[in-house]
Amino acid sequence: MPSRTSTPLDHPEERELEFARVMAALSDPVRLGIVATLADHPGLPCGRFALPVGKSAASRHFRVLREAGLLRQWDEGTRRRNDLRRAELDRRFPGLLDLAIEEGRRKGRAGVAEDEERCFWHSRV
Numbered sequence: 001m002p003s004r005t006s007t008p009l010d011h012p013e014e015r016e017l018e019f020a021r022v023m024a025a026l027s028d029p030v031r032l033g034i035v036a037t038l039a040d041h042p043g044l045p046c047g048r049f050a051l052p053v054g055k056s057a058a059s060r061h062f063r064v065l066r067e068a069g070l071l072r073q074w075d076e077g078t079r080r081r082n083d084l085r086r087a088e089l090d091r092r093f094p095g096l097l098d099l100a101i102e103e104g105r106r107k108g109r110a111g112v113a114e115d116e117e118r119c120f121w122h123s124r125v
Helices: 019-026 029-040 055-068 086-092 096-107
Strands: 071-076 079-084
Touching (some): 019 055, 029 079
16 A cells, blocks of 8 residues: 655654754653553554644654654654664664653553544543
């Protein structure tokens, strides 16, 4: 099945990761929750996250995380999958991702929906 986007997604190279941009991306509780959820569910599609925001806001949160270099996204059929860039982040900022995941588990606002019908605006975490 063809990709749902015609242009490839931009991901910063490891050497381009900026501490301030990564920290800014982690400053939002929804994004922190997305990071913690991905630590437990690698490769989870965007549509399976239970988030306390609508689709457009969720899309923006994923874009901010991707552009900061925290996650890698790829299209698989009609789904956009996500994974943390753990190896790159651990080399560039040792220990930072583990701290973010721990904090996200305590205070983050995201989870995994039982099915895609209960995602985004239907689920309130």
